[in-house]
Amino acid sequence: MRLAIVGCGLIGAKRAAAAVGHEIVTVCDIDSARREALARETSARAVADWRDAIEADIDAAVIATPHDSLAPIALAAVEAGRHVLIEKPGGRRAEDARLITEAAQRRGIIAKVGFNHRFHPAIAKAKALATEGAVGPIMFLRGRYGHGGRLGYEKEWRFDPKISGGGELIDQGSHLIDLARWFLGDLTVAFGFAPRYFWSGQVDDNCFLALTSAAGQLAWLHASWTEWKNQFSLEIMGRTGKLAIDGLGGSYGVERLTYHRMLPQMGPPEIRQWEYPLPDRSFADEFANFVAAIEQGVPLIGDSHDAVAVLEIIQSVYERMP
Numbered sequence: 001m002r003l004a005i006v007g008c009g010l011i012g013a014k015r016a017a018a019a020v021g022h023e024i025v026t027v028c029d030i031d032s033a034r035r036e037a038l039a040r041e042t043s044a045r046a047v048a049d050w051r052d053a054i055e056a057d058i059d060a061a062v063i064a065t066p067h068d069s070l071a072p073i074a075l076a077a078v079e080a081g082r083h084v085l086i087e088k089p090g091g092r093r094a095e096d097a098r099l100i101t102e103a104a105q106r107r108g109i110i111a112k113v114g115f116n117h118r119f120h121p122a123i124a125k126a127k128a129l130a131t132e133g134a135v136g137p138i139m140f141l142r143g144r145y146g147h148g149g150r151l152g153y154e155k156e157w158r159f160d161p162k163i164s165g166g167g168e169l170i171d172q173g174s175h176l177i178d179l180a181r182w183f184l185g186d187l188t189v190a191f192g193f194a195p196r197y198f199w200s201g202q203v204d205d206n207c208f209l210a211l212t213s214a215a216g217q218l219a220w221l222h223a224s225w226t227e228w229k230n231q232f233s234l235e236i237m238g239r240t241g242k243l244a245i246d247g248l249g250g251s252y253g254v255e256r257l258t259y260h261r262m263l264p265q266m267g268p269p270e271i272r273q274w275e276y277p278l279p280d281r282s283f284a285d286e287f288a289n290f291v292a293a294i295e296q297g298v299p300l301i302g303d304s305h306d307a308v309a310v311l312e313i314i315q316s317v318y319e320r321m322p
Helices: 010-018 032-042 050-054 067-079 094-107 121-132 172-184 282-296 304-320
Strands: 002-006 023-028 045-047 060-063 083-087 111-114 138-146 188-193 206-212 218-224 231-238 241-246 255-261 270-276
Touching: 002 010, 002 050, 010 023, 010 032, 010 060, 010 083, 010 282, 023 032, 023 050, 032 045, 045 050, 050 067, 060 067, 067 083, 067 094, 083 094, 083 282, 094 111, 094 304, 111 282, 111 304, 121 172, 121 231, 121 241, 121 255, 121 270, 138 172, 172 206, 172 218, 172 231, 172 304, 188 304, 206 304
Parallel strands: 002 023, 002 060, 023 045, 060 083, 083 111, 138 218
Antiparallel strands: 138 231, 188 206, 206 218, 231 241, 241 255, 255 270
């Protein structure tokens, strides 16, 4: 495919690197140093205006900008007949993602939202095992995700709600909510709290959620910008076993899946473990799913409908806060 990359920061560069075997025609960023650097790496044309990027001779656009411009650029790309891969959360509010969904359906366009955590090998393996019934009916899920920020973090765009739409809840919290929905189905908010404990500014630096399914299953989630040692943990508790994912590679530690299988006599479970020390391939595998959906009609794993549902939960929590 012929691609445009809109947004040449860390994630835009990762998305470009994941598009191996495809031609990146143009890259776009308002920061000249970032766009020129990615243009050199990809042999693409650098432009400053996103309109020039999506109007180029391309098949698809990857949108990896701050949250406030994700939806407007993606919607314009869809209306121009381009398939889109939009970085999570897909917008600041559910209506942003809903407009993209409706436009994509109307025009027969593929609109994928970048929930790349679904493609981490330990998480994908856990999903497969849960689907096969390895832990029996799922009772509840626990998730923790966090990092500690960096010097000057409070001066970045994430702390301006007009740009970000919120703090840690819409940042790493959106990944946890998406994963909870992937395992449990549609969820509603039973409890939500998004305080500001450490970082100065107008947005939350922690969020605590209890989400429930129609079957009464619970997802208990905590995302944090005050997790001084980076952490990722996801536990899926079934009636006959447990799946525990720890780490995401890099500073989050080696990615590992542990399967605890309950024995008939109960007591200590039978344990099997998988480790994934290889470099992160989640962006590449997600891009492969995006391409396969376009070229072969395979189902998307994480789309704009999922983004709508995640953002509806996020809005519900923010509306509960004083």
